[in-house]
Amino acid sequence: MDNKHSGPETPGTVVLTFLLLLWIGFLYxxxxxxxxxxxxxx
Amino acid sequence: xxxxxPERIWWKPLGREERLWxxxxxxxxxxxxxxxxxWYFLGAQNxxxxxxxxxxxxxxxLADQFVEANKVGEENGVPIVHPQPGTDIYLVAKQWQWTxxxxxxxxKTYTLHVSSLDVQHGLxxxxxxxxxxxxxxxxxxxxxxxxxxxxxxxxxNEFCSIGHHLMxxxxxxx
Amino acid sequence: xxxxxxxxxxxxxxxxxxxxxxxxxxVDLAAERLIIxxxxxxxxxxxxxxxxxxxxxxxxxxDVHLLSAPWFYRxxxxxxxxxxxxxxxxxxxxxxxxxxxALLNARLVGVKLAWVAYALMLGGAIxxxxxxxxxxxxxxxxxxxxxxxxxxxxxxxxxxxxxAILACCIFLATLVMAKVEGRYEGSMPLAVFxxxxxxxxxxxxxxxxxxxxxxxxxxxxxxxxxxxxxxxVTFWGFGHSAQQVNxxxxxxxWYTLATLTVGAKPVNEKLSRFAFFLYILFINLxxxxxxxxxxxxxxxxxxxxTSYAMYLAVLGSLIHAFSIPAAIETAMxxxxxxxxxxxxxxxxxxxxxxxxxxxxxxxxxxFIGGPTGVVLGAGQLSLLAHNTWRITGHFHATVVGGTTLAxxxxxxYVLPLVFRRPLFAKKIAQxxxxxxxxxxxxxxxxxxxxxxLGAPRRHWDVTFSNVxxxxxxxxLMNLMLTFSGIGAVIAATGGAMFIIVAVGSLLFSPKRxxxxxxxxxx
Ligand code: HEM
Ligand SMILES: [Cu+2]
Ligand SMILES: [Cu+2]
Numbered sequence: 001m002d003n004k005h006s007g008p009e010t011p012g013t014v015v016l017t018f019l020l021l022l023w024i025g026f027l028y029x030x031x032x033x034x035x036x037x038x039x040x041x042x
Numbered sequence: 043x044x045x046x047x048p049e050r051i052w053w054k055p056l057g058r059e060e061r062l063w064x065x066x067x068x069x070x071x072x073x074x075x076x077x078x079x080x081w082y083f084l085g086a087q088n089x090x091x092x093x094x095x096x097x098x099x100x101x102x103x104l105a106d107q108f109v110e111a112n113k114v115g116e117e118n119g120v121p122i123v124h125p126q127p128g129t130d131i132y133l134v135a136k137q138w139q140w141t142x143x144x145x146x147x148x149x150k151t152y153t154l155h156v157s158s159l160d161v162q163h164g165l166x167x168x169x170x171x172x173x174x175x176x177x178x179x180x181x182x183x184x185x186x187x188x189x190x191x192x193x194x195x196x197x198x199n200e201f202c203s204i205g206h207h208l209m210x211x212x213x214x215x216x
Numbered sequence: 217x218x219x220x221x222x223x224x225x226x227x228x229x230x231x232x233x234x235x236x237x238x239x240x241x242x243v244d245l246a247a248e249r250l251i252i253x254x255x256x257x258x259x260x261x262x263x264x265x266x267x268x269x270x271x272x273x274x275x276x277x278x279d280v281h282l283l284s285a286p287w288f289y290r291x292x293x294x295x296x297x298x299x300x301x302x303x304x305x306x307x308x309x310x311x312x313x314x315x316x317x318a319l320l321n322a323r324l325v326g327v328k329l330a331w332v333a334y335a336l337m338l339g340g341a342i343x344x345x346x347x348x349x350x351x352x353x354x355x356x357x358x359x360x361x362x363x364x365x366x367x368x369x370x371x372x373x374x375x376x377x378x379x380a381i382l383a384c385c386i387f388l389a390t391l392v393m394a395k396v397e398g399r400y401e402g403s404m405p406l407a408v409f410x411x412x413x414x415x416x417x418x419x420x421x422x423x424x425x426x427x428x429x430x431x432x433x434x435x436x437x438x439x440x441x442x443x444x445x446x447x448x449v450t451f452w453g454f455g456h457s458a459q460q461v462n463x464x465x466x467x468x469x470w471y472t473l474a475t476l477t478v479g480a481k482p483v484n485e486k487l488s489r490f491a492f493f494l495y496i497l498f499i500n501l502x503x504x505x506x507x508x509x510x511x512x513x514x515x516x517x518x519x520x521x522t523s524y525a526m527y528l529a530v531l532g533s534l535i536h537a538f539s540i541p542a543a544i545e546t547a548m549x550x551x552x553x554x555x556x557x558x559x560x561x562x563x564x565x566x567x568x569x570x571x572x573x574x575x576x577x578x579x580x581x582x583f584i585g586g587p588t589g590v591v592l593g594a595g596q597l598s599l600l601a602h603n604t605w606r607i608t609g610h611f612h613a614t615v616v617g618g619t620t621l622a623x624x625x626x627x628x629y630v631l632p633l634v635f636r637r638p639l640f641a642k643k644i645a646q647x648x649x650x651x652x653x654x655x656x657x658x659x660x661x662x663x664x665x666x667x668x669l670g671a672p673r674r675h676w677d678v679t680f681s682n683v684x685x686x687x688x689x690x691x692l693m694n695l696m697l698t699f700s701g702i703g704a705v706i707a708a709t710g711g712a713m714f715i716i717v718a719v720g721s722l723l724f725s726p727k728r729x730x731x732x733x734x735x736x737x738x
Contacts (some may be wrong), residue, residue: 009549010483010542012557017538021070024587028074030207031597032081036172040086040151040187041599045319045475047402048485053472056484062539064487067534071527078595087517088596093511101586119683139684161363162444164603169690173602174509177444178362182511195687197680199603199672201356203363204286207677210685 092183094155101181105132109142117143117212130155133211135163135176137203140196140211148191148215154184164200165193167213173199188215219265222644227558231323236633239318242322243634247317251310251634254336255586255627257720260342262711263627265298270708273659277701278679278694285676286354292674296357300615301343304458305380307623308414308465309337312387314630315411315468320404322394326386333386336379343372356674358451361432361442361577370433377454381422384415406482406489407475410468413492418461424453445512449503451536456503459615463533464495466581466619469626470540470574476629477571478551478564480543488539494532508598522593530590537582569645573625576653581618584660585610605671609663616707617656631721640720644713652710659703666696 056064062095082088096104112123123144125131127150134141135158146152156165158178165174176182188194196211233242268291283291317324324330347353353365359373391412394400404412428450437443455671471488474480482488496561504521507513548560565571590608592601601607632639639645665670669690676699680687 010059010545012560013538013542013545015557016541017063017534020537021066021583022586023214023583024070024590027587027591028594031591031594031600032077034171035087035191035597035600036085038172038599039167039189040185041172042086042088042089042185045407045472045480047400047405048482058485060484060487060661063538064531064535067538068533071531071534074530074590074594075527078594081514081596082519085596087599088233089508089515089599090511091513091518106411120685143685164359164672165601166670166672168687171604171670172599173604174599175448175507175511175602177511180511193688194688197687198674199675200360200675201289201363203355204289206289207285207680208683209676210680210683210687212685212687 045185090184095179096181098159098178105134108132109110134159136160138205138209143212145214146188148188151185151187154186156182161202162200163198163202166197166199168195191215217477238633241318242321243318244323247313248329250330251313254306254310257305257338260303261298261306263715265295265303266708266711268295273701273704277698278697280701288356288676289346290351293354294354300357303463304504309383311465312411312415313406316387316390320394320400322390325389325393330386331381333379333382336375337522340372340376343368361444361447364436367433368431374429377422377425382651384418387415399556407468407472409462409489410492413496414461414464416496417457421454421457421461424450428454445510448507448510452503452506456506460495462615462619466622467536469622472498473570473574473625474540474544477568478544479549483539483542483546487535489530491535494528498529503595506712508595509602519595522595533586567646569628569649570625573621573649576649577618577621580613580656585613585618604667605663605673606667608673609660609667609725612656612663613660617660621652627718631718635722637721637725640725641717641730645717648710648713651713652707655703655707655710657701659707662696662699662703666693720732
């Protein structure tokens with residue numbers, strides 16, 4: 001058991017979560033761009 | 043083991059990868075928050091927040107006056123109006139029609155009033171896909187500036203009883 | 217099979233336990249009976265909701281357009297109620313009794329009250345279903361006034377909520393008693409901690425529901441008035457927070473399934489518990505994101521409630537999004553699957569329905585439901601999506617592809633334990649998460665894309681064939697609606713496979729040890 005440090009090496013998970021962040025960023029900015037094309041509304 | 047009590051001492055420092063991820067995730071969350079505020083000052087599209095209470099009878103009479111003053115035609119029995127740019131314009135939601143048909147001028151700003159005469163409706167302006175919830179009893183005031191000429195379709199996207207799918211309307215930008 | 221009777225500290229009564237031969241947990245037989253009835257009732261609600269799902273799914277497929285308009289709206293109301301409210305909450309109550317009793321080796325406090333809670337919930341659910349089918353409540357599960365339903369519809373809704381509040385209180389009392397009587401050592405297991413989070417949020421949620429529905433009931437009887445805006449604030453205090461209950465319960469189950477299927481151990485208990493704690497503090501404010509496009513609320517209120525606090529709740533979710541796969545990866549690497557970046561994932565027990573359900577649920581929630589939710593909740597972006605089919609696509613990836621699928625995976629473990637019968641038709645079970653998961657991926661993505669093109673939700677005819685003012689529909693929308701129909705058929709098949717396995721296990725599998733049924737003989 002690795003009791004000294006609680007953080008094991010999980011490179012696969014690191015890659016997956018950073019892919020997730022990229023994907024969220026893509027959706028997020030894509031939607032802002034779409035919104036910016038619409039009529040002015042306030 | 044998530045289904046057994048943890049070891050006696052379970053509050054341990056985070057590992058290197060966990061620290062990295064928590065930091066990055068928190069930064070992203072703060073970024074999203076500041077984006078909202080930034081857009082409020084810099085962006086041209088924001089959530090409308092002006093509204094006042096009004097009875098459905100009052101709203102109906104305001105809208106009727108507006109139609110009478112600005113009517114230029116009719117399509118299938120629905121009046122077409124062409125108001126002056128910069129003025130207050132009125133759209134009525136009722137089971138199951140958006141009325142009147144509005145003719146607007148491109149790049150001009152209007153104060154669009156919307157309210158319902160019966161139940162809740164959903165104003166959906168297509169194809170730009172702008173969507174707002176409409177209540178009875180609230181005069182919703184929305185400042186709009188169309189930026190492209192063309193025909194815009196309106197439909198209803200809040201269930202408003204059995205004829206919901208019949209509820210359409212139109213805005214023409216010239 | 218050993219059954220043991222343990223005296224209870226504060227009452228003179230005795231609770232009768234059996235020792236589960238598989239897990240060695242001590243299970244209170246009174247709790248076990250309640251787990252069984254609540255779970256079976258949940259599955260009946262899922263069956264009803266699933267039949268309606270297929271019918272409305274086929275109606276929104278433009279070339280099929282199965283139901284008439286009145287029946288479409290009626291069954292859509294029934295689908296929402298049976299799925300979102302009855303299936304979810306009955307199953308969660310079963311989960312609470314399982315977590316609070318079996319996992320802690322504890323006894324159920326207030327057995328009679330627990331049966332009262334069940335009776336209230338069952339009575340409420342039956343009443344709502346009957347009124348809807350009589351055509352007296354075609355109002356959708358959200359029932360926004362001034363659209364009015366039969367008063368009995370609200371009565372049923374309220375009875376159900378009161379029963380659920382009672383069940384949550386019983387769970388909390390059980391936890392306290394387990395601690396007092398020393399039924400477990402040290403801190404409670406992480407899974408129970410997650411369930412505790414769910415129960416705390418549920419209390420707030422259900423009270424908010426009562427605040428929304430009681431004035432509405434009075435109004436439907438002709439007493440007083442209901443403001444549509446105030447109703448929406450309180451209704452979504454129920455409707456949205458209920459999703460956080462589902463979320464917390466689902467994550468508790470994710471941790472549980474990771475433990476059961478690959479022996480994963482939470483990487484850092486502190487971090488995972490902190491993430492649950494963020495939910496308790498902040499997630500209730502998220503309900504405001506249903507109201508972003510409503511008239512009558514100010515900018516500051518909208519931004520604080522949806523964003524600042526909600527993003528801290530998002531942080532909680534991002535933490536779980538790391539901890540759970542990390543726990544699985546660590547466990548698999550320890551078993552020697554160390555090859556490359558993803559060797560641990562490729563060699564995982566994909567044929568194990570509990571594991572594939574866990575992974576599909578993680579994927580669908582993590583990569584579709586969660587990210588779309590973060591985008592939809594961002595203030596101004598709500599303008600693009602409010603009430604379109606994007607919303608429906610989003611929550612079919614959260615509560616359907618995520619939570620429901622996690623519950624199904626959990627059921628594959630719990631049903632054999634509490635029924636004391638082996639799983640029926642294991643081959644079907646093995647493929648079920650795949651069929652259901654793939655169907656939902658197709659369904660939710662095509663709903664989302666159709667909504668991006670403007671498709672409205674809760675809508676019988678997106679071809680707008682009989683309208684007074686003709687409208688233009690984007691051509692691709694029809695294609696997306698067709699895909700959604702195909703996805704619906706596949707997902708409904710997956711749902712039916714689950715029902716076959718669950719009901720089959722109860723009816724057709726041989727009892728493991730008939731003696732164990734009767735505690736007196738031990
Ligand atoms: C076999 C799987 C399922 C299929 C094919 C399916 C399909 C659908 C369809 C086609 C709609 C209609 C949307 C509209 O017209 O706006 C819908 C609505 C809905 N579904 Fe499902 N569904 C499934 C499972 C579930 C589950 C398991 C839940 C909840 C846990 C759920 C919750 C809902 C809710 C809350 C609505 C919205 C009702 C409303 O707008 O009032 N569905 N579903
Ligand atoms: Cu309408
Ligand atoms: Cu409508």
